[in-house]
Amino acid sequence: MTLIYENMLSSPQETFNLGLEFSHRISAGAILLFKGDLGAGKTTCIKGVCAGLGVRQAVTSPSFTLINEYRGRIPVYHFDFYRIQSEREAIDLGLQEYFEGDGVCLIEWPDVLANLLPKKHYDFHLNWDVDYPPDTRHVVIYAQEE
Numbered sequence: 001m002t003l004i005y006e007n008m009l010s011s012p013q014e015t016f017n018l019g020l021e022f023s024h025r026i027s028a029g030a031i032l033l034f035k036g037d038l039g040a041g042k043t044t045c046i047k048g049v050c051a052g053l054g055v056r057q058a059v060t061s062p063s064f065t066l067i068n069e070y071r072g073r074i075p076v077y078h079f080d081f082y083r084i085q086s087e088r089e090a091i092d093l094g095l096q097e098y099f100e101g102d103g104v105c106l107i108e109w110p111d112v113l114a115n116l117l118p119k120k121h122y123d124f125h126l127n128w129d130v131d132y133p134p135d136t137r138h139v140v141i142y143a144q145e146e
């Protein structure tokens with residue numbers, strides 16, 4: 001596990017921009033996990049990644065559908081597993097095929113997937129605390145190697 005980024009971001013725009021810049025580091029097959037509390041900024045960061053990948057559709061958390069697919073320069077698969085209870089639901093969704101597919105997987109609330117994840121992925125941790133100034137988030141990114 002390699003720490004590749006750590007910072008305090010002081011506006012939604014900065015969090016978006018982090019995602020936008022990060023998108024230039026990834027290509028088909030990349031898996032990005034977004035962890036952190038409700039409202040931490042996971043979707044905001046994902047919007048930036050999507051913009052950087054050329055997605056022009058609206059990007060919103062697929063809380064009920066579990067997955068949104070967007071067309072960018074490469075396909076973008078946006079998952080939100082906040083509501084699922086078991087790995088089974090993710091397997092039934094065809095998660096493994098998405099992992100082996102032709103696009104990028106961006107996953108909010110990935111904890112339930114612990115045993116399904118390929119070893120190589122990126123972990124985004126977004127957090128906020130009552131002590132932080134308004135609109136501030138702490139963001140850490142780790143690269144998980146094979």
Ligand SMILES: Nc1ncnc2c1ncn2[C@@H]1O[C@H](COP(=O)(O)OP(=O)(O)OP(=O)(O)O)[C@@H](O)[C@H]1O
Binds near residue numbers: 036037038040134
């Ligand atoms: N520095 C910041 N970075 C990101 N979002 C911020 C920041 N400061 C304030 N916000 C606000 O916090 C909210 C973040 O919402 P967002 O949907 O991105 O969070 P989320 O982690 O995806 O939440 P959920 O768990 O509900 O999916 C937005 O309303 C955004 O405007």
Ligand SMILES: [Mg+2]
Binds near residue numbers: 042043044061108
């Ligand atoms: Mg979200």
